[in-house]
Amino acid sequence: MIVRKKDRVVVLGITGKQGTFWTEKMIAYGTNVVAGINPKRAGESHIGVPIFATTAEAAAHVGADVAVMFIPPPMAREAAVSAAEAKVKTLVVLTEHIPAQDVMAIHAAAGKHGTRIVGPNTAGLVTPGEAFVGIMPAFVRSVFAPGRVGVISRSGSLGTLVCLNLTRAGIGQSAFIGIGGDPMLGTTTRDALEALDKDTGTDAIVIVGEIGGAMEEAAAEYAKTMNKPMVAFIAGAAAPPNKKMGHAGAIVTGTAGGYAGKRMALESAGVVVVDTPSQIAAAVAAGLGAGRSGGPIAARRH
Amino acid sequence: MNFEEHAAKTLVLQPAGIPIPRGIQVTSAAEAAEAAAQIGPCVVKAQVPTGKRGKAGGIKLANTPAEAEQVASQILGMRIGDYKVERLLIEEQAKIAREFYAAVLFDAAARQPLILFSTEGGMDIEEIAAEKPDAIRRLLVDINNVPRARDIAAMLKGLDLGEAQPQIAQIIDQLYAAFRSRDAELLEINPLALLADGRVVALDCKFVLDDAAIYRQPDIAAGGAANAMTDLEARGAAAGLKLIQLDGNVGVLANGAGLTMTTMDVISHYGGRPANFLEIGGEAYTKSEIALDLVLSNPGVKSLVINFCGAFARTDVMAEGVVKAWAKLKPKVPVFFSIHGTGEDEAVALVRRELGIEPYDFMEDAVQAAVKAAQ
Numbered sequence: 001m002i003v004r005k006k007d008r009v010v011v012l013g014i015t016g017k018q019g020t021f022w023t024e025k026m027i028a029y030g031t032n033v034v035a036g037i038n039p040k041r042a043g044e045s046h047i048g049v050p051i052f053a054t055t056a057e058a059a060a061h062v063g064a065d066v067a068v069m070f071i072p073p074p075m076a077r078e079a080a081v082s083a084a085e086a087k088v089k090t091l092v093v094l095t096e097h098i099p100a101q102d103v104m105a106i107h108a109a110a111g112k113h114g115t116r117i118v119g120p121n122t123a124g125l126v127t128p129g130e131a132f133v134g135i136m137p138a139f140v141r142s143v144f145a146p147g148r149v150g151v152i153s154r155s156g157s158l159g160t161l162v163c164l165n166l167t168r169a170g171i172g173q174s175a176f177i178g179i180g181g182d183p184m185l186g187t188t189t190r191d192a193l194e195a196l197d198k199d200t201g202t203d204a205i206v207i208v209g210e211i212g213g214a215m216e217e218a219a220a221e222y223a224k225t226m227n228k229p230m231v232a233f234i235a236g237a238a239a240p241p242n243k244k245m246g247h248a249g250a251i252v253t254g255t256a257g258g259y260a261g262k263r264m265a266l267e268s269a270g271v272v273v274v275d276t277p278s279q280i281a282a283a284v285a286a287g288l289g290a291g292r293s294g295g296p297i298a299a300r301r302h
Numbered sequence: 303m304n305f306e307e308h309a310a311k312t313l314v315l316q317p318a319g320i321p322i323p324r325g326i327q328v329t330s331a332a333e334a335a336e337a338a339a340q341i342g343p344c345v346v347k348a349q350v351p352t353g354k355r356g357k358a359g360g361i362k363l364a365n366t367p368a369e370a371e372q373v374a375s376q377i378l379g380m381r382i383g384d385y386k387v388e389r390l391l392i393e394e395q396a397k398i399a400r401e402f403y404a405a406v407l408f409d410a411a412a413r414q415p416l417i418l419f420s421t422e423g424g425m426d427i428e429e430i431a432a433e434k435p436d437a438i439r440r441l442l443v444d445i446n447n448v449p450r451a452r453d454i455a456a457m458l459k460g461l462d463l464g465e466a467q468p469q470i471a472q473i474i475d476q477l478y479a480a481f482r483s484r485d486a487e488l489l490e491i492n493p494l495a496l497l498a499d500g501r502v503v504a505l506d507c508k509f510v511l512d513d514a515a516i517y518r519q520p521d522i523a524a525g526g527a528a529n530a531m532t533d534l535e536a537r538g539a540a541a542g543l544k545l546i547q548l549d550g551n552v553g554v555l556a557n558g559a560g561l562t563m564t565t566m567d568v569i570s571h572y573g574g575r576p577a578n579f580l581e582i583g584g585e586a587y588t589k590s591e592i593a594l595d596l597v598l599s600n601p602g603v604k605s606l607v608i609n610f611c612g613a614f615a616r617t618d619v620m621a622e623g624v625v626k627a628w629a630k631l632k633p634k635v636p637v638f639f640s641i642h643g644t645g646e647d648e649a650v651a652l653v654r655r656e657l658g659i660e661p662y663d664f665m666e667d668a669v670q671a672a673v674k675a676a677q
Contacts, residue, residue, distance in 0.1 A: 018614075073514060074517070074518075094614075096585075099514045100408055100485075100512045100514065100515070101408075101415075101445065101482065101512070103413070104414060104445040105445050105446065107414075108414075108445050123614060136613050137643040140644065140646065142646070143642065153560070154560060155558050155560020155561060156613035156614060157560055157561035157583060157612070157615065157643070158558065158560035158611070159560075159613070160561075160611040160613050160642065161561060161642065161665065164611070164642050181559065183408075184410050210559075210560055211563075214411070218411075233564075235560050235563040236563045237567045237570065237571075238569070238570035238571075239563055239579070240548065275567075275571055276666060277568075277665070278666045
């Protein structure tokens, strides 16, 4: 789920307004966009990209490692299932508000065909200086810079803020993994953490969590096995209970999914949890310094 | 979208073939008496889309029409949770032998539909889970399939359901079919009662329709319950914006749920109190004009933070909306900006030029200034 320059990217819904806008940004950044999909315009070319009728045809002719969807909710299921059937390795589902039962069908198809879903409702993946897939401001130089810190975030806007703060502090990023705001995600915080743990280009990891669900708790279990410094910020400390805060995941019912439980789980796994996004960069710098010198943060881990 | 009990039973359970008690919905005490005359000994049940109706005194027995009228007049107008009782369900009394729990929902971790069944009906599932976790049976279902009879039988095995077992197995099958065909987020029968005469009947039902699927359930969506909302929240909803009015004095206008929650957190961190949650993320980022109007219309607001971090949401488009609304609204409270990400150069230039305001480089600084100004 770390997107590379060599990855062949197929854009579903390339001819729409957003598909066009963001594909141009991706190409300009260096993403290897090899095909677009639109059954009505197969054989044409759009913003210099050849159009195929289906993802399977694109995969057969030009190859497809990653597919990204700019497809409205009512059509998302069909598009995603056909991309999985074309056996793309990674399918980035940007679409928000896909009916839950369609999301389940998408995950079932992905499981059957070995496709990794990122999302739904993700802002996408960025490998600064190399490639990006999705709707992140990878091209804004004040926000992203190449480096060795991996960032995992449910939210695109908050992930943008966190990368901005890191970049300002002179800390570049190895990868941004937007996992998405839906309740049923193909890639969880834990999955992303594992990928960054195994990535030799990543020295430290920032987890941007949110109240609701149990993904931070599950990630904390994995974090116990890790040696890389980790810093987390969890949004929603001030959110009132029993109110859905936009992202379907961000609702606290009773004690489940609450801020305190997530913070405690992460801290007991050796993750440094900060109160505000502006504290992230300093905590990462401290973690990297301590990691090298065997200081207090490294000592807190096993 | 939540549904009241009567709507859930008649729109979802009954068409699926699941037995429900005879009942009539009424809106006045006089109608309650009439309904009781037809039905006989009855239960008078407040119709509000929230739990704990019984504990709140919203469910009472009545043996005669006169009793029904009296009880109805007590319950009508009562407040339960955030809701005022405006409708009652007059339902025949049931002679209950046993109470079960049955539900279908989605399991976020497994990404599949999950059937739950328990012999400990009548309590909340959270209570059952806390007190008798072993009493809950679970069955994950392949979304591309239906639950197989042998899987349902295996789930119910050893529960000593006696002659009720075939009826229960059938109801679970029907409940799952209704969950699928009606795009339910949750479809719950609690209690599912075995009556003294041997019938199994759904005595209460909770149905939550997936908001993302309302567009393809037009025939039942009209039967959904309106959320309890303040006037301001209702204005937001009418504009397609999710607004939650809070009791603080620092207004928040940010894009994306994550960034908005974070802005609220940082306000609290510096000792302030957020006045609202308002999401203008996703496609809604183009609605910043109406959004500014909404946050400024909140009577408690003494200052405002506008925090844009553009990814998909273009900050230049959002800033344009704010500038447009500004000319009309002429904000009387101080406004503090922080703008970064997609379109930031244009957005910052626009705010400087048109509003004469210098956006803060750091969100925390904008928030601290706003907290101070609100005090």
